[in-house]
Amino acid sequence: MEKIISRYKGKGFKLTPQRLAILKFLEGNTNHPTAEDIFREIKKKYPTVSFATVYNTVEALRERGELLEITINPDRKHFDPNPNPHHHIICKVCKKIEDIFTDYSEALKLPKDITDEFEILGNHVDFYGICKNCRN
Amino acid sequence: MEKIISRYKGKGFKLTPQRLAILKFLEGNTNHPTAEDIFREIKKKYPTVSFATVYNTVEALRERGELLEITINPDRKHFDPNPNPHHHIICKVCKKIEDIFTDYSEALKLPKDITDEFEILGNHVDFYGICKNCRN
DNA sequence: CATTATAATAGAATTATTCCAAGATGAGAA
DNA sequence: TTCTCATCTTGGAATAATTCTATTATAATG
Structure with missing residues (x-):
C-alpha cells in the first residue's frame, strides 16, 4: 500500500480515496478485469463512485504506462495492471x-x-x- | 461475381441482393472495413439497407469461416474477408x-x-x- | 408457381464509453 | 496550518456500437 502511494506521489497524479481503491484492486490482479468489474468492486467501499472515475483512472494509468488495454475479447475491453x-x-x-x-x-x-x-x-x-x- | 455466387449456392446461405452487394464489396477488400464502412457502401445502391442486415451478414460469414473479426483497434471492430x-x-x-x-x-x-x-x-x-x- | 424457411427492415433496446458542468478536494505554496 | 488552484469526482446526459424484436418480404426448393 505504501509502495503504491510512493509510486504515484509527486508525479502529477492526484491520489484520491477512489483512485487508491482502484490501485489497490488492480495491484497484482491477474484477472484482467473490465471497467465494470472495477466499478463493482470500488462501489462496495465507495457507493457513489461513477463509471467516469473508473474510466478516467484507467486512462490516466494507461497514459503513464502503468496499465494495458486488452482487446482479445471482441465483446468488451479488459485491463491489465501488469505493464510489462x-x-x-x-x-x-x-x-x-x-x-x-x-x-x-x-x-x-x-x-x-x-x-x-x-x-x-x-x-x-x-x-x-x-x-x-x-x-x- | 459468378464465383462468389457459386461459393454460397446450395449451402443454406440465402443470396439476397443486399448480401450480394456486401459480398462483392468484401471480395478481395484489404481495407479491413468496419460495420459502418460496409453499411455506407451498400447504402449507395440499397438506400434502405439496415445495420441489422450488415451485422447479420458478417456474422453469417464469420460462422462459415469466410471472414475474420479483427480487434486490433480498441475503438471499433474491423472485418477481414480473408479467412486464411x-x-x-x-x-x-x-x-x-x-x-x-x-x-x-x-x-x-x-x-x-x-x-x-x-x-x-x-x-x-x-x-x-x-x-x-x-x-x- | 406455391410453400416455407430464412432474410430484410425499422426502430427500439442494450451496452459500453465519453462528455459535461458543478461541486469537492489533494497537493504544494505561503 | 491554511490558502489556492489545478485536478478529480459525480450524476446524468450524450454518443456510439451492437443486438433484439416484430413484421414484412423474398430466395430457394420442389
Whole structure:
C-alpha cells in the first residue's frame, strides 16, 4: 500500500480515496478485469463512485504506462495492471483470459515492405483456445 | 461475381441482393472495413439497407469461416474477408490496418502449464507502429 | 408457381464509453 | 496550518456500437 502511494506521489497524479481503491484492486490482479468489474468492486467501499472515475483512472494509468488495454475479447475491453510486455490466451467459451510470459520478439520478424512503411512500436500475441473447465 | 455466387449456392446461405452487394464489396477488400464502412457502401445502391442486415451478414460469414473479426483497434471492430490465418499491423495515429502474411506458428510455442490447461485453437499477432504518412 | 424457411427492415433496446458542468478536494505554496 | 488552484469526482446526459424484436418480404426448393 505504501509502495503504491510512493509510486504515484509527486508525479502529477492526484491520489484520491477512489483512485487508491482502484490501485489497490488492480495491484497484482491477474484477472484482467473490465471497467465494470472495477466499478463493482470500488462501489462496495465507495457507493457513489461513477463509471467516469473508473474510466478516467484507467486512462490516466494507461497514459503513464502503468496499465494495458486488452482487446482479445471482441465483446468488451479488459485491463491489465501488469505493464510489462506479455501475451494472452482467451478461452473461446468462458472468455477467461490468462497471461503468457514467453518473449516472442526474436521470432516476430516483419517483412521489409512493412518495416519500410511502419516504425514498429510493439507487438502482442493473442492465443485462442478452450480451457479445461469448458471441455467438461 | 459468378464465383462468389457459386461459393454460397446450395449451402443454406440465402443470396439476397443486399448480401450480394456486401459480398462483392468484401471480395478481395484489404481495407479491413468496419460495420459502418460496409453499411455506407451498400447504402449507395440499397438506400434502405439496415445495420441489422450488415451485422447479420458478417456474422453469417464469420460462422462459415469466410471472414475474420479483427480487434486490433480498441475503438471499433474491423472485418477481414480473408479467412486464411494471417496477422495485422495498425498505425497508432491514423488507425490504418495492414495485413502481414508471415506464418509465425512455428515460433509461437506455449509453456506447458498453458497447453495443459487449454486446447489451443489459433493465434493472432498484433503489431503496433506509426506509418510513413503519420511521421510527416 | 406455391410453400416455407430464412432474410430484410425499422426502430427500439442494450451496452459500453465519453462528455459535461458543478461541486469537492489533494497537493504544494505561503 | 491554511490558502489556492489545478485536478478529480459525480450524476446524468450524450454518443456510439451492437443486438433484439416484430413484421414484412423474398430466395430457394420442389
